[in-house]
Amino acid sequence: MVKKLMHQHNTKSISVKLHASLGQYKPIDADSLTFDMKISEEMTVLELLVLLSIPNEIIKMISLNDKLVKSTATLSDGDRLILFSTIAGG
Amino acid sequence: MGSGYWEKVLRVDLSTATVTEEVVPVDVWKKYLGGGGYGAKVLYDEVDEQTGALEEGNKLIFAPGPLQAAKQTGAAKFTVAAKSPITGIYGESAAGAGWGMALKSSGFDALIIQGAAAQPSYLVINDNSIEIRDAKKYWGLDAFDSSDQILADAGIDKASICTIGQAGENKVAIACIVVDKHSFAGRCGLGAVMGSKNLKAVLVKGSKKVPVHDQDKLTEINRDIGKTVHENTKDWLRIHGTPFVEIGCDSDGDTPTRNWQQAHWPEGAEKLGCPNYTDELKAKPHSCNSCVIGCHRDIEITEPAEYAMKGPGPEYESLGMLGNNCLMDDVKALSFMNDLCNRYGVDCISMGSFLGFTMDCLEKGYMSPDDIGGRNLQWGDKDNMIALIHDLCNVKPGFGELFVNGIVPAATKLGDKALELAPHVKGLDLPAHDPRAFFSLALNYATGSVGPHHERGNPQVATAGFLLPEAGVDSVVDRFEMENSEFVAAKYQDYGTLTQSVCHCKFMLFGGYSMSVMLESLNAITGWGWSMEDMLQAAERIFTLQRLVNVKYGVDRKDDTLPKVIFEPSVEGSRAGKCPHDFEAALDRYYDLRGWDENGIPKSEKITELGIS
Numbered sequence: 001m002v003k004k005l006m007h008q009h010n011t012k013s014i015s016v017k018l019h020a021s022l023g024q025y026k027p028i029d030a031d032s033l034t035f036d037m038k039i040s041e042e043m044t045v046l047e048l049l050v051l052l053s054i055p056n057e058i059i060k061m062i063s064l065n066d067k068l069v070k071s072t073a074t075l076s077d078g079d080r081l082i083l084f085s086t087i088a089g090g
Numbered sequence: 091m092g093s094g095y096w097e098k099v100l101r102v103d104l105s106t107a108t109v110t111e112e113v114v115p116v117d118v119w120k121k122y123l124g125g126g127g128y129g130a131k132v133l134y135d136e137v138d139e140q141t142g143a144l145e146e147g148n149k150l151i152f153a154p155g156p157l158q159a160a161k162q163t164g165a166a167k168f169t170v171a172a173k174s175p176i177t178g179i180y181g182e183s184a185a186g187a188g189w190g191m192a193l194k195s196s197g198f199d200a201l202i203i204q205g206a207a208a209q210p211s212y213l214v215i216n217d218n219s220i221e222i223r224d225a226k227k228y229w230g231l232d233a234f235d236s237s238d239q240i241l242a243d244a245g246i247d248k249a250s251i252c253t254i255g256q257a258g259e260n261k262v263a264i265a266c267i268v269v270d271k272h273s274f275a276g277r278c279g280l281g282a283v284m285g286s287k288n289l290k291a292v293l294v295k296g297s298k299k300v301p302v303h304d305q306d307k308l309t310e311i312n313r314d315i316g317k318t319v320h321e322n323t324k325d326w327l328r329i330h331g332t333p334f335v336e337i338g339c340d341s342d343g344d345t346p347t348r349n350w351q352q353a354h355w356p357e358g359a360e361k362l363g364c365p366n367y368t369d370e371l372k373a374k375p376h377s378c379n380s381c382v383i384g385c386h387r388d389i390e391i392t393e394p395a396e397y398a399m400k401g402p403g404p405e406y407e408s409l410g411m412l413g414n415n416c417l418m419d420d421v422k423a424l425s426f427m428n429d430l431c432n433r434y435g436v437d438c439i440s441m442g443s444f445l446g447f448t449m450d451c452l453e454k455g456y457m458s459p460d461d462i463g464g465r466n467l468q469w470g471d472k473d474n475m476i477a478l479i480h481d482l483c484n485v486k487p488g489f490g491e492l493f494v495n496g497i498v499p500a501a502t503k504l505g506d507k508a509l510e511l512a513p514h515v516k517g518l519d520l521p522a523h524d525p526r527a528f529f530s531l532a533l534n535y536a537t538g539s540v541g542p543h544h545e546r547g548n549p550q551v552a553t554a555g556f557l558l559p560e561a562g563v564d565s566v567v568d569r570f571e572m573e574n575s576e577f578v579a580a581k582y583q584d585y586g587t588l589t590q591s592v593c594h595c596k597f598m599l600f601g602g603y604s605m606s607v608m609l610e611s612l613n614a615i616t617g618w619g620w621s622m623e624d625m626l627q628a629a630e631r632i633f634t635l636q637r638l639v640n641v642k643y644g645v646d647r648k649d650d651t652l653p654k655v656i657f658e659p660s661v662e663g664s665r666a667g668k669c670p671h672d673f674e675a676a677l678d679r680y681y682d683l684r685g686w687d688e689n690g691i692p693k694s695e696k697i698t699e700l701g702i703s
């Protein structure tokens with residue numbers, strides 16, 4: 001299921017990039033796999049995944065501001081988040 | 091205007107110390123492109139089934155392809171081919187760094203080495219000047235030290251060098267060829283073939299501009315694709331290299347664990363994978379020539395002193411095979427082992443396979459410590475792993491003598507139960523991707539030209555959205571789908587064959603380098619005006635020719651198998667209860683799709699259709 005990005009009372013803005021096969025989870029009002037989102041206070045990556053309807057188990061790596069983090073990481077205003085699913089190459 | 095080819099191949103006969111230049115017309119390149127396509131052509135025409143891989147009659151073919159005419163991201167690759175001492179069939183491995191581009195710029199499309207030198211020798215190609223030189227003073231040195239010393243002594247500025255370490259000299263069947271001290275033609279034991287020819291190194295310097303059809307167009311493509319690939323890989327493959335995939339592969343049940351007997355090992359993967367790898371090893375990107383990704387790792391370890399090293403860090407394959415497969419989770423110890431393998435010049439994939447298999451055999455009682463020089467190797471036992479790497483590369487009594495010819499001769503000596511446990515196809519050790527996690531790998535491994543290989547093709551990436559729409563793979567593939575796996579496997583094999591023949595890096599696919607860009611580049615270089623169908627047919631032609639080489643060497647359906655463990659589902663992890671099923675029926679469909687008969691032999695109509703002669 002895809003969601004609209006804008007929610008009332010959301011005060012923080014982050015940039016989200018969905019990698020490769022995650023394209024199907026792109027919100028309907030996003031133009032590309034990289035999009036900005038308004039989020040509420042105290043949101044973790046895990047909560048964001050729920051918001052985007054992305055099953056947690058398919059997310060293999062999470063990059064937050066160029067650092068690899070766990071899904072429990074909290075998002076802050078201006079964060080740059082990249083979500084990766086399986087990449088069984090290499 | 092040119093065609094990206096010199097129409098010239100250099101043949102060096104080490105037995106007679108003669109060097110000849112042969113004209114190979116563009117018609118041949120139009121059929122077989124270069125790289126593995128040309129290597130297969132030479133083996134098909136010149137090396138018969140009786141010739142042993144380590145005998146003088148075997149040929150070692152170093153071949154770049156047309157794309158080495160482009161200063162393009164991914165175009166640093168070249169291919170080495172020979173009859174393999176591990177499998178006895180078509181052997182091929184690719185490397186990058188600067189060597190392939192240098193050979194192409196020296197005025198040759200390929201180099202064929204035949205015969206064997208009476209004394210240790212090395213070859214120098216400095217544009218048109220070709221010399222066979224004495225390598226006695228370098229024999230016995232590791233691949234890195236010999237590279238440094240030969241380059242320093244040769245007095246040729248900015249040359250590129252392929253070397254073997256002691257493992258190649260000792261004809262260890264898994265010996266590799268080391269290129270510019272950071273890239274490796276790792277698989278199939280081609281370093282042993284080089285050693286059997288008493289050839290320590292090939293140093294190349296090329297300063298000629300390869301003539302191409304449309305340089306302006308090529309420059310435009312190079313610029314645009316460079317930007318695209320950089321943008322798509324800078325956040326992961328550039329920062330972390332292939333170790334980036336370690337944790338994800340483990341969670342998919344893709345990484346071999348405990349000699350393929352365990353489904354996953356999250357706590358180990360966490361220590362071996364990223365970010366720990368990048369932080370602990372202070373890893374930095376290192377690129378092959380012209381590459382915007384730089385997936386190779388430069389690492390440095392200062393403590394503990396016993397693992398101190400500086401140089402290329404382990405790739406995902408090494409992490410999987412020396413780490414997860416052996417339950418060894420110390421990333422610094424693993425990096426040290428990787429460095430030892432690099433310096434001795436052995437394939438880390440097979441090395442990890444031998445060690446994991448040995449641990450399993452010891453635990454199950456199929457082997458005793460006495461069989462390996464009294465070493466009581468345990469799971470994750472890094473001290474003994476290091477000792478056994480030394481033993482193998484120096485062919486010491488025990489482990490060295492047992493495994494010198496590969497896993498099958500070793501397992502055969504140990505008995506039927508050990509043989510059943512050995513993770514190989516056609517004698518080549520499985521790499522670090524499990525067909526139980528990605529079913530299309532089952533047919534890929536069973537029918538691959540060199541045996542099981544994770545890059546020729548790599549159908550597992552279709553599950554992650556790295557597709558080949560031009561070849562008909564235009565939507566994400568379910569990883570547990572057997573039904574259409576023959577199609578997915580065949581298309582990625584053809585793609586792998588193509589990249590090995592035009593000589594391009596398959597990681598560019600992760601950055602958005604499509605087959606359409608490859609075709610555009612090929613046409614700008616050659617002026618052939620090919621359609622996508624022409625290029626796809628060339629790929630199929632080459633793959634079929636490689637099969638014909640193997641058929642000549644005795645391969646048929648009986649060899650297109652998988653180890654028993656691949657048909658044993660795990661009880662835990664994300665692939666619990668899953669394994670490739672109805673394999674023989676899938677193999678029938680695969681043969682049918684390929685135009686091969688029920689015994690896996692290409693039919694004469696197919697051979698004619700593809701114009702193989």
Ligand code: SF4
Nearest residue numbers: 378381383384385595
């Ligand atoms: S991605 Fe890696 S292997 Fe490929 S060309 Fe670049 S550095 Fe070499």
